[in-house]
Amino acid sequence: MIRVGIIGAGRIGQVHMRSILSGVPNAVIRAISDPMIEPDVEQFARNSGIKNIYSDYQDILDDPEIDAVLICSPTNTHARISVEAIQAGKHVFCEKPVDHEIAQIETVEKALKESGKRLKFQVGFNRRFDHNFRALRSAVQAGKIGDVQFVRVSSRDPQPPHASFIASSGGLFLDMMIHDLDMIRYLSGSEVTEVFAQGAVLIDPAIGEAGDVDTATVSARMKNGALALIDNSRQAVYGYDQRAEVFGSKGSVQNANDLPSTMVLSTVDGVTAERPLWFFLERYMSSYQAEIRSFIDCIEQDKEPEVGIEDGRMTIRIALACMRSLAENRPVRIEEIN
Helix, strand or coil, rough: CEEEECCCCHHHHHHHHHHHHHHCCEEEEEEECCCCHHHHHHHHHHHCCEEEEECCCCCHHHCCCEEEEEECCCCCCCHHHHHHHHHHCCEEEECCCCCCCCHHEEEEEEEHHHHHCCCCCCEECCCHHCHHHHHHHHHHHCCCCCCCEEEEEEECCCCCCHHHHHHHHCCCHHHCCCHHHHHHHHCCCEEEEEEEEECCCCCCCHHHCCCCEEEEEEEECCCCCEEEEEEEEEECCCCCCEEEEEEEEEEEEEEECCCCCCCCCEEECCCECCCCCHHHHHHHHHHHHHHHHHHHHHHHHCCCCCCHHHHHHHHHHHHHHHHHHHHHHHEEEECCCC
């Protein structure tokens, strides 16, 4: 049984807490820390048998009975707490991104190398553990579509965030599209070599005033010669729109949105179906649970996580290249981002 401490009890920390409690049988939550934990969250944790609730995460790192930590705190603390956790001898699951700066991610990598232990470090790109995207990846790996020639990923949120969220999140490329940048690597089995980004403010002028865009496309070249296209929107009025396609020399494979049901109503007035699930909590809850199960299994079986520190660094490099491309209105090679 792996004993876990969760650092951060906000939305994503609660997701992981509930995931472990309901579907990760070989893990137990020993403690949660958050200096501003909501009373109802604290009560839920206590009712669920989690006795240790701290305001200071250092209490988790100092606990010798905790084997692993889940870092679900604000993004600007991820790298620092990761280093401290590694130095405390803990396995680490770190929510994406590890940091917005490559140099900070490399401090985490250095700490792992210097630890002298076989500590596991996994980055929270949960979509790799989603049943739809894993099915696409399996088909590609099995050679069912031949050589990959084109990858397309659409990712559209049902409603835009408040403009005040932009500054802390890093903006669309570092916060929202980062999942899709990782996904084109995952689905193609190759690395991105060049990107060209375009963006616009078409939904909320306040997002533009905050220095970001709410609508964007990125075209990319992959090392294996394939091309990729990503489109993002902060507002799809019909729900959470998450689709992808991989096209190859022998055919194509694509997925569709998860729906509340497969019901299709056909009448004289037309044919209608259910709208997509509303947001990421509904759409990806099972993938959050699956990624934690995988992390715990890696600890118990002493194997490397599917999503490691290099994946965390590469996606940030690509996202920073996208931002430079948008700012300078030109294609940017990933090697330009050091």
